[in-house]
Amino acid sequence: MSRAVRAALLAYPPDVRERLGAEMTATLLDVSRGSRRRFARELAGLAGAGLRARAERTAAQSGRRVVADGVCLAAAWLMTLDLSTLLAQRVRGLHDPLLAPGLLVLLGVALALVLVGHDRLAGAAALAWTAARFPALLADVPGSALAVLAATVVPVACFVTLVLAPRRRRPDPRRLAWLLVPAVLVVTFGPPSYDQSPLLVGLVAAAALLVVLCALAPPAGDPRLAIALALPLLTLGIRPDRVGIPLVAAALVLVSAGARRTRGTTWR
Amino acid sequence: MPSYIALATLLDGPAHGYAIMRRAEALSGVRPSTGTLYALLDRAIAEGLVVAGEPYVEGGRERRDYALTPAGRSELAAETRRLERAARTVARKLRATTVPA
Numbered sequence: 001m002s003r004a005v006r007a008a009l010l011a012y013p014p015d016v017r018e019r020l021g022a023e024m025t026a027t028l029l030d031v032s033r034g035s036r037r038r039f040a041r042e043l044a045g046l047a048g049a050g051l052r053a054r055a056e057r058t059a060a061q062s063g064r065r066v067v068a069d070g071v072c073l074a075a076a077w078l079m080t081l082d083l084s085t086l087l088a089q090r091v092r093g094l095h096d097p098l099l100a101p102g103l104l105v106l107l108g109v110a111l112a113l114v115l116v117g118h119d120r121l122a123g124a125a126a127l128a129w130t131a132a133r134f135p136a137l138l139a140d141v142p143g144s145a146l147a148v149l150a151a152t153v154v155p156v157a158c159f160v161t162l163v164l165a166p167r168r169r170r171p172d173p174r175r176l177a178w179l180l181v182p183a184v185l186v187v188t189f190g191p192p193s194y195d196q197s198p199l200l201v202g203l204v205a206a207a208a209l210l211v212v213l214c215a216l217a218p219p220a221g222d223p224r225l226a227i228a229l230a231l232p233l234l235t236l237g238i239r240p241d242r243v244g245i246p247l248v249a250a251a252l253v254l255v256s257a258g259a260r261r262t263r264g265t266t267w268r
Numbered sequence: 269m270p271s272y273i274a275l276a277t278l279l280d281g282p283a284h285g286y287a288i289m290r291r292a293e294a295l296s297g298v299r300p301s302t303g304t305l306y307a308l309l310d311r312a313i314a315e316g317l318v319v320a321g322e323p324y325v326e327g328g329r330e331r332r333d334y335a336l337t338p339a340g341r342s343e344l345a346a347e348t349r350r351l352e353r354a355a356r357t358v359a360r361k362l363r364a365t366t367v368p369a
Contacts, residue, residue, distance in 0.1 A: 020306055026329035027285035028302040042302050049303025053310075 001029065008043050011050025013057055068165035070227025072119055075158035077232050079111040079126060084185035091186060097136035103129060115178050117171040123162025130156055154235045270300050274308045275317060275336065275344050282321065282335035309334055317343055
């Protein structure tokens, strides 16, 4: 039971969890002693209160800070996507200057730094990675320099935001657990035979759906998630063919949802 | 109103979370949920209405006693006066209006 309470407490901001978690667990167990129904109700109430606490804290920040936080989060997700894709290609045995070990290591370092909480350093490493791969990227798509530039604009803007407006977070190496995500993505999309486990593909799809719901669901919806989801979609959508149009449209919907909530009063 | 009741329970002296919930139930007939109670306490502490004591362990469970500050007592008194005024107005209106049979 206390394990379930600990899981529900994850909805709270970490400092509140640290300060009040043990006490809230004790009180909840006392209140719901002998009644499973009451325990379930209390548990749901606790998770809801935790999400509200997070939402209130976000709403108390300035709009500019919320947007910057969303863009920084988008930078981390873009790095995750890029690292997963490039590693998966490497695992499949592809050889390409874009898959050079040095570049992959640089991107991995940037992702690790942003996860731990060193946003400025991570942004600088990611910008160095972008600059180092740019000639190979241009050579990879001959004659479409404009398309390459367009596809690079959003990630570069995100990395620059990391450098100029880093999030205020205490460094925490436990966040490296997020590296499991690219590992799972590599396993999902990487086998040489292109055989993807339906379970893993399902898990990835469910996780993506969960993020969308968290970004859009009122009242606890977080504009930062909407912004963070929109920017990778926009990056994927900027391409010469028409396949990207739905992605760009989805990104615009998310950006407008994020902007509406960032304006503050209605969202709060 | 839950915030008023939670503060009012501390007039009987400092209490930990579970004791506050039981006092609230005895006072108003409604027991706040754990999440609601701690959100109220957190806000009351930030506003200087309540102070939290040092954590201690009782029966293997971590507790902390909460106590009303002088500012919390004043706020409670002001809120009580507001509620009394509102109750008097409502009572007057109830007497003045008739319910069609």
